[in-house]
Every structure is written in structure tokens, then in C-alpha cells.
Amino acid sequence: AQSVAQPEDQVNVAEGNPLTVKCTYSVSGNPYLFWYVQYPNRGLQFLLKYITGDNLVKGSYGFEAEFNKSQTSFHLKKPSALVSDSALYFCAVRDIGPNAGNNRKLIWGLGTSLAVNP
Amino acid sequence: EPEVTQTPSHQVTQMGQEVILRCVPISNHLYFYWYRQILGQKVEFLVSFYNNEISEKSEIFDDQFSVERPDGSNFTLKIRSTKLEDSAMYFCASQGERLETQYFGPGTRLLVL
Numbered sequence: 001a002q003s004v005a006q007p008e009d010q011v012n013v014a015e016g017n018p019l020t021v022k023c024t025y026s027v028s029g030n031p032y033l034f035w036y037v038q039y040p041n042r043g044l045q046f047l048l049k050y051i052t053g054d055n056l057v058k059g060s061y062g063f064e065a066e067f068n069k070s071q072t073s074f075h076l077k078k079p080s081a082l083v084s085d086s087a088l089y090f091c092a093v094r095d096i097g098p099n100a101g102n103n104r105k106l107i108w109g110l111g112t113s114l115a116v117n118p
Numbered sequence: 119e120p121e122v123t124q125t126p127s128h129q130v131t132q133m134g135q136e137v138i139l140r141c142v143p144i145s146n147h148l149y150f151y152w153y154r155q156i157l158g159q160k161v162e163f164l165v166s167f168y169n170n171e172i173s174e175k176s177e178i179f180d181d182q183f184s185v186e187r188p189d190g191s192n193f194t195l196k197i198r199s200t201k202l203e204d205s206a207m208y209f210c211a212s213q214g215e216r217l218e219t220q221y222f223g224p225g226t227r228l229l230v231l
Contacts, residue, residue: 032218034219034220036222042224043122043124043209043222043223043224043225044161044209044211044222044225045222046219046220046221046222049218049219051218090161092161094218103166103173103174104149104151104166104173104174104213104220105151105163105166105174105176106153106161106163106220107163108153108160108161108162109160110159110160111160
């Protein structure tokens with residue numbers, strides 16, 4: 001079954017330090033992988049995606065993520081955290097394997113709350 | 119920058135009542151979605167819509183739910199007879215033809231009493 005795991009409910013990091021938010025996935029075929037961020041009382045805002053090509057993808061606001069096929073992971077990273085990065089982060093996957101058909105739905109993780117302390 | 123909009127932002131209704139949640143997708147997008155997020159739980163796929171028909175729906179999307187794109191602009195989700203467990207944040211998303219990214223609206227928070 002398709003699934004996404006975000007093993008940490010919360011990540012705390014000091015401003016200026018690097019941050020990592022973890023994501024692992026399970027799909028039957030190849031994945032398209034996405035990170036979204038949700039600020040309080042706001043919608044889901046797209047950050048970055050992996051479709052094909054370079055395993056390291058760069059996105060908005062200095063975020064990047066590395067696709068690791070052998071570990072089925074897509075961890076979100078940022079070299080230097082800002083207080084304004086504090087938000088809820090969601091990893092999502094779309095299965096594009098041979099059994100996925102034409103479906104385009106996203107499967108979501110539970111989210112990780114990132115708190116960046118000044 | 120174009121964005122997906124949703125109305126209302128909040129809706130409170132009595133159990134058994136019908137509700138219609140409205141979304142205006144990004145204008146040149148062709149794929150449309152509804153997702154929901156019950157408080158403290160995962161975002162869940164409800165339905166996808168393309169070429170004026172449902173292309174996929176989840177088990178949640180039973181006969182009480184329907185979607186419509188009545189005027190080529192709005193994309194609506196109707197719940198015919200709401201249940202307590204329908205209380206959730208409902209997100210609309212749209213996607214362009216050659217893009218793989220779904221862009222989300224701010225959500226409608228539905229509370230069924």
C-alpha cells in the first residue's frame with residue numbers, strides 16, 4: 001500500500017542552525033515526491049518536488065530535499081533556519097508506477113511541526 | 119501570482135444539512151481535487167476531476183458527496199446530508215496540464231454540530 005511516514009511529530013532547532021525534517025515513503029512504482037508547508041490559518045503551500053533527474057532538489061525559501069531511492073527517503077533540509085520557518089511541514093507522494101494507472105492523487109504524511117527558536 | 123481561492127473560510131452547520139464548498143481554481147488549470155484534513159489527522163484525498171468528470175475518488179467519497187464545475191470557473195463540493203464526522207478542513211487544489219504540482223487553496227473549515 002502507498003504510504004508516507006514523517007517519523008517526528010515535532011522538530012526544534014535554534015535559529016541559524018541547519019534543520020532536517022524527515023520523510024520516508026512506500027509506493028509500488030516510482031514516486032513523485034513533494035513538500036508542502038502550512039502556516040497557521042493558511043493553506044498548503046508548495047515548497048519543492050522531485051520528479052526526475054538530480055536527486056537534490058532546491059525549492060522556495062532556501063529549502064532543499066534529497067531523494068534517496070535505496071532508503072526510500074526524501075528529507076527536507078535547510079542550511080540555516082529562520083524563526084519565520086516555524087510551521088507545519090507535510091511530505092506527499094504520488095505513485096507513478098505501472099499499477100498506478102492515471103491517478104494523480106497525493107498520499108500525505110502526518111506532518112511535522114517545526115519550531116525555530118530565536 | 120495566480121492562486122486557488124475557497125469560500126467560505128468557515129462553515130458551521132447542523133447534522134443532516136447540505137453544504138456546498140466553493141473553489142475557484144487557477145484559471146488555466148485542468149485537474150481539480152478535493153482533500154480533507156480532520157483535526158490531528160492526515161490530509162486525505164477525496165476526489166479528482168478532469169475533463170468534466172470524476173477521474174478518481176476515495177472510499178470516503180460516498181453517495182453523500184458530489185462535485186461539479188458548473189460554469190467553467192467554480193469547482194464545488196457538495197455534502198448532501200452532513201454527519202458529525204464530516205467536520206474537517208477541506209482543501210481544494212488545481213493542477214496544470216503539463217505540471218506535476220498541485221496548488222492548494224486556503225481551505226474551508228467545516229464544523230458539523
